[in-house]
Amino acid sequence: xxxxxxxxxxxxxxxxxxxxxxxxxxxxxxxxxxxxxxxxxxxxxxxxxxxxxxxxxxxxxxxxxxxxxxxxxxxxxxxxxxxxxxxxxxxxxxxxxxxxxxxxxxxxxxxxxxxxxxxxxxxxxxxxxxxxxxxxxxxxxxxxxxxxxxxxxxxxxxxxxxxxxxxxxxxxxxxxxxxxxxxxxxxxxxxxxxxxxxxxxxxxxxxxxxxxxxxxxxxxxxxxxxxxxxxxxxxxxxxxxxxxxxxxxxxxxxxxxxxxxxxxxxxxxxxxxxxxxxxxxxxxxxxxxxxxxxxxxxxxxxxxxxxxxxxxxxxxxxxxxxxxxxxxxx
Ligand code: SAM
Numbered sequence: 001x002x003x004x005x006x007x008x009x010x011x012x013x014x015x016x017x018x019x020x021x022x023x024x025x026x027x028x029x030x031x032x033x034x035x036x037x038x039x040x041x042x043x044x045x046x047x048x049x050x051x052x053x054x055x056x057x058x059x060x061x062x063x064x065x066x067x068x069x070x071x072x073x074x075x076x077x078x079x080x081x082x083x084x085x086x087x088x089x090x091x092x093x094x095x096x097x098x099x100x101x102x103x104x105x106x107x108x109x110x111x112x113x114x115x116x117x118x119x120x121x122x123x124x125x126x127x128x129x130x131x132x133x134x135x136x137x138x139x140x141x142x143x144x145x146x147x148x149x150x151x152x153x154x155x156x157x158x159x160x161x162x163x164x165x166x167x168x169x170x171x172x173x174x175x176x177x178x179x180x181x182x183x184x185x186x187x188x189x190x191x192x193x194x195x196x197x198x199x200x201x202x203x204x205x206x207x208x209x210x211x212x213x214x215x216x217x218x219x220x221x222x223x224x225x226x227x228x229x230x231x232x233x234x235x236x237x238x239x240x241x242x243x244x245x246x247x248x249x250x251x252x253x254x255x256x257x258x259x260x261x262x263x264x265x266x267x268x269x270x271x272x273x274x275x276x277x278x279x280x281x282x283x284x285x286x287x288x289x290x291x292x293x294x295x296x297x298x299x300x301x302x303x304x305x306x307x308x309x310x311x312x313x314x315x316x317x318x319x320x321x322x323x324x325x326x327x328x329x330x
Contacts, residue, residue, distance in 0.1 A: 001053070001056055001061050001063070001064055001065070001260075001261050001262070001263060002064075002065045002067055002260060002261070002262045002263070002329055003049065003053075003064055003065070003066055003067065003084075003262075003263045003329070004067050004068050004069060004071075004262070004263065004264050004265040004328070004329025005044075005049070005066055005067070005068055005069075005071050005074045005077060005080060005265055006043065006068045006069040006070070006071060006073060006074040006265050007037070007038060007043075007068065007069045007264075007265050007266075007326055007327050008037060008068070008069045008070065008073050008074075009068060009069045009070040009073065009098070009326050010070050010073050010098070010100055010101070010135070011070065011098050011100065011133040011134060011135055011137070012133065012134035012135075013122075013132055013133050013134070014131075014132055014134075014164075014166045014167050014197065015132075015160065015162060015164075015167075015192060015196075015197050015198045015200075015201045016196065016197060016198065016324060016325050016326055016330070017196070017197070017324055017325075017326040017327075018134075018197055020134075038265070038266060042266045043265050043266055043267075044263075044265065044266070044267045044281075044282055044285075046076060046079070046080050046083060048267070048281075048282065048285050049080065049083075049084065050083055050084065050087065051285060051292065051293065051296065052263065052267075052281055052285075052296060052300075053084050053087050053090065054087055054293060055293050055296035055297045055300060056300055057087050057088060057089030057090050058089065058293070058297055059297055059300055059301055059304075060089075061089075061090075061261075062089060062090065062091045062092065063090075063091060063092040063093075063094075063229055064084055064090060064092070064093045064094070065093075065094050065095070065096060065118075066080075066081060066084075066093065066094070066095045066096070067095075067096045067329045067330055068265070068326065068329065068330075069265065069326050069327075069329075070097065070098055070100070070101075071095060071096070071097060072095075072097050072100075072101040072102065072104075072105050073101070077095075077105070078105055078108035078109050078111070078112045078114075079108075079112065081093050081095065081109065081112040081113070081114055082111070082112030082113060085112060085113040085114075085115075086113075092115045092116075093113065093114060093115055094114065094115050094116040094117065094118065095109065095114055095116075095117050095118070096117075096118040096119075096120065096158070096330070097117060097118070097119060097120070097144075098119075098120050098133070098137075098141065099119045099120070099121065099140070099141035099144040099145060100135070100137045100140050100141060100144070101140075101144075102117070102119070102141070102144025102145070102147070102148060103140065103143050103144040103147050106144070106147055106148060106151060106153075109153075110151055110153065114153065115154070116153060116154040116155070116156070117148055117153055117154070117155055117156075118155075118156045118157075118158050119141065119144070119145055119148075119155060119156070119157050119158065120157075120158045120159075120160075121141060121145075121157050121158070121159055121176070122159050122160055122161070122162075122167075122169050122172070122176075123159075123169040123172040123175075123176070124138070124172065124175045124176060124179070125138075125169075125172060125175075126138045126139070128167060128168075128169055128172065129141075131166065131167045132166075132167035132169065145157075145185075149183060149184065149185065154185075155183075155185040155186075156185060156186045156187075156188055156228075156245075157176065157179060157185060157186070157187045157188065158188050158190055158247075159172075159173075159176050159187065159188065159189050159190065160189075160190050160191075160192055161173060161189060161192070161204040161209070162192055162201045162202065162204060163202050163204060164201050164202065170204050173189065173209055173212065173213075174212075174216065176189075177213065177244050179242070180237075180240050180241065180242030180243060180244055181237075181239065181240045181241065181242075182241065183241060183242060184241045184242055185241075185242045186227060186232075186234065186242050186243045186244070186245050187242065187243075187244050187245065188232050188244075188245035188246065188247055189206055189209055189244075189245070189246050189247070190247040190249075191203050191204070191205065191206055191247065191248050191249050191250040191251060192204065192250075193249050193250065193273065193313055194313050194316055194319075195273060195321070195324060195325055195328070196322075196323060196324025196325055196326075196327075197324055198324075198325065199316065203250050203251075205248075205250070205251045206246040206247075206248040206251055206252070207248075207251045207252075209246070210235075210246060213235070213244065217237045219237065219238045220235050220236070220237050220244075221235060221236050221237075221238075222234070222235055222236075223235055223236040223243045225243075227243065227245065229259065230247070230260075231247055231248075231249075231254035231257060231258065232245035232246060232247045233245065233246050233248070233252070234246075249311070249313065250313060253310060253311075255308075255309065255310035255311055256310070258272075258307075261300075261303065261304060261307070262328065262329050263281070263329070264327065264328060264329055265327075265329065266282060267280060267281045267282025267283070267285070268280055268281070268282075269281055269299070269300065269303050270321075270328065271303050271304065271306065271307035271308065272307060272308045272311060273311060273321065273328065274308070274311040274312050274313065274318075274319045274320070274321055275308055275319070275320045275321055276320040276321045276322070276323075279299050279300075279302075279303050281296060281299070281300075284296060284299065
């Protein structure tokens with residue numbers, strides 16, 4: 001279960017959440033477009049999240065990924081991770097972060113029992129990093145990455161490539177892949193999906209990327225080892241400490257094996273990225289039902305059973321989700 005703990009983010013990636021809060025309101029106070037910061041009361045509290053995860057664990061959900069927005073901008077993120085990690089039945093809690101605040105929160109996250117971290121990093125070039133994210137934060141991210149590795153936390157790098165004049169990082173794949181040469185981490189390339197602002201960007205196909213990687217490293221071999229629970233396909237390069245992974249939502253259909261379910265920060269359950277969620281768990285928790293955990297279990301189970309057969313990224317007119325990744329919980 002992927003759990004978004006906030007919609008707020010300290011970066012403004014051009015393909016994810018380019019809008020800045022202070023540029024959204026017009027003189028009448030109305031929002032012109034895009035994202036608005038939800039009131040705190042719209043977001044699930046830690047206690048509500050514990051209640052939902054308790055119900056999910058009773059159904060057999062064992063692994064949680066904490067996401068956002070940027071989860072580390074939620075002040076109680078580390079504490080929350082500790083609380084969820086202690087729920088009976090939960091075997092693994094991992095975090096996906098842009099890494100800007102990772103160094104600061106690492107001790108608290110380790111103390112809380114965090115099992116692993118995914119770090120979003122689209123380029124190792126400081127100028128392009130700033131162009132893509134709107135912040136000169138690459139040194140802070142690399143510091144967080146190194147400290148996480150030194151602390152013994154398993155690290156995966158997630159990179160989204162794009163060929164767009166606004167932040168063209170297509171050629172950065174080789175420098176990103178090279179991270180796995182000297183460091184014991186996995187570098188994964190994620191195809192851009194037509195979600196939110198991402199719909200305005202061209203996907204760099206992982207099929208093409210794999211071809212380029214093969215040309216560069218003819219000894220590249222499929223990695224037989226199991227790396228996680230997700231749809232990534234991994235390869236090894238002799239002499240590399242880490243592996244290279246591909247998450248190909250566009251060129252490779254992995255829907256049949258998708259075991260993900262998402263919970264948005266405002267409490268909506270989403271069985272597929274393409275379709276707007278209709279199950280409002282917050283409403284169930286806040287209507288003082290006599291047996292909330294029982295009802296939660298039922299609606300979560302129903303939602304999983306009704307998970308759509310496959311996404312419809314190729315026919316966007318069928319998509320009922322119009323929010324961006326930072327609102328859905330990427
Ligand atoms: N802030 C956290 C982070 O950076 O990992 C968690 C949220 S962020 C939305 C999660 C991931 O979604 C990032 O790696 C980002 O690059 C990716 N992402 C955002 N929009 C996307 C899109 N349209 N297609 C594919 N990945 C996308």
